[in-house]
Amino acid sequence: MEQFEIAVVGGGMVGAALALGLAKQGRSVAVIEKFTPKTFDSSQPMDLRVSAISHRSVDLLESLDAWQEIQAMRVCPYARLETWEADTCRIRFNAKELALPQLGYIVENRLIQLGLWAQFERFDNLKVIEGDGVESLELSPNNSTITLESGRVLNSGLVVGADGANSRVRSAAGIGITAWDYRQECMLINVETELPQQDITWQWFTTSGPRSFLPLCGNQGSLVWYDSPKRIRQLKAMTPAQLEQEIITHFPKELGSIKVLQHGSFPLTRRHAQHYHKQGCVIVGDAAHTINPLAGRE
Numbered sequence: 001m002e003q004f005e006i007a008v009v010g011g012g013m014v015g016a017a018l019a020l021g022l023a024k025q026g027r028s029v030a031v032i033e034k035f036t037p038k039t040f041d042s043s044q045p046m047d048l049r050v051s052a053i054s055h056r057s058v059d060l061l062e063s064l065d066a067w068q069e070i071q072a073m074r075v076c077p078y079a080r081l082e083t084w085e086a087d088t089c090r091i092r093f094n095a096k097e098l099a100l101p102q103l104g105y106i107v108e109n110r111l112i113q114l115g116l117w118a119q120f121e122r123f124d125n126l127k128v129i130e131g132d133g134v135e136s137l138e139l140s141p142n143n144s145t146i147t148l149e150s151g152r153v154l155n156s157g158l159v160v161g162a163d164g165a166n167s168r169v170r171s172a173a174g175i176g177i178t179a180w181d182y183r184q185e186c187m188l189i190n191v192e193t194e195l196p197q198q199d200i201t202w203q204w205f206t207t208s209g210p211r212s213f214l215p216l217c218g219n220q221g222s223l224v225w226y227d228s229p230k231r232i233r234q235l236k237a238m239t240p241a242q243l244e245q246e247i248i249t250h251f252p253k254e255l256g257s258i259k260v261l262q263h264g265s266f267p268l269t270r271r272h273a274q275h276y277h278k279q280g281c282v283i284v285g286d287a288a289h290t291i292n293p294l295a296g297r298e
């Protein structure tokens, strides 16, 4: 039976960052992750799942020595942010006015995860168990038992549930959630833009939901279209040419001409755990709360 001080279930962005921080403090840590993230190759198309991250998140990633690794793969800085409902009344943020080189970066989630994972090997006190999910947990305040899908059994003083929105750790601990459906879906569309690499991200609030643009590297961008599930279903059923036309009609003119590269959609649900810790376990990240991504830009 393997014994750890802390077992982090889930090696996504949150679990990986936390595990590294704990390993840096000298704790004996296990990270259990069901899926091994795909390695980076610069010829890969940009992933659909990207995050807008601010200076504070960059500071955190720097403190974990992961930022350099992430930057060396691909990140897209943005120096301006605009948000508006009526076109005549825009709120504008500009890095120059704040004496900053940029306001933040758009980064693919997988690359943040890979940058963090690359640091794991520096710590003898951190063990990564990948390709094996948690099957069941017997939680107890001082020493919990974790059984993996392979049948492997671990013991840990503390269990951290960083296993995402449908957290198994959260259910094993009997932590309830308060949830509601936003009755909106979010369609992510990666596009090639006629305009060269942009340094601006913008959000336009319409009566049926926000539409936003996040710059990606080169002549690419990520469009985010929030709308009713019915409308998103309609958009997803379109051919690329029809979708392009629909985007040109319904997005602000400044987007310019675009070509659709790929798209996907996510239902939006708010979930908030009723407790963040119980019975020798703590839950973090999406296991503890999922919010509308529009409010999650950090």
Ligand SMILES: Cc1cc2nc3c(=O)[nH]c(=O)nc-3n(C[C@H](O)[C@H](O)[C@H](O)COP(=O)(O)OP(=O)(O)OC[C@H]3O[C@@H](n4cnc5c(N)ncnc54)[C@H](O)[C@@H]3O)c2cc1C
Pocket: 009, 010, 011, 012, 013, 014, 015, 032, 033, 034, 035, 050, 051, 052, 053, 109, 132, 133, 134, 135, 162, 163, 164, 165, 168, 186, 188, 266, 284, 285, 286, 287, 293, 296, 297, 298
């Ligand atoms: C469309 C969209 C846009 C967003 N944009 C932003 C943004 O701009 N900025 C921002 O800060 N946030 C944004 N978010 C939110 C952000 O993506 C999430 O909050 C974040 O990914 C949560 O990370 P996590 O590590 O908690 O969970 P996850 O990324 O879900 O990771 C959980 C991990 O646990 C693993 N796992 C699950 N079950 C098990 C098991 N039984 N055993 C072992 N491993 C398991 C999974 O494989 C996974 O790797 C956005 C979200 C969406 C949907």
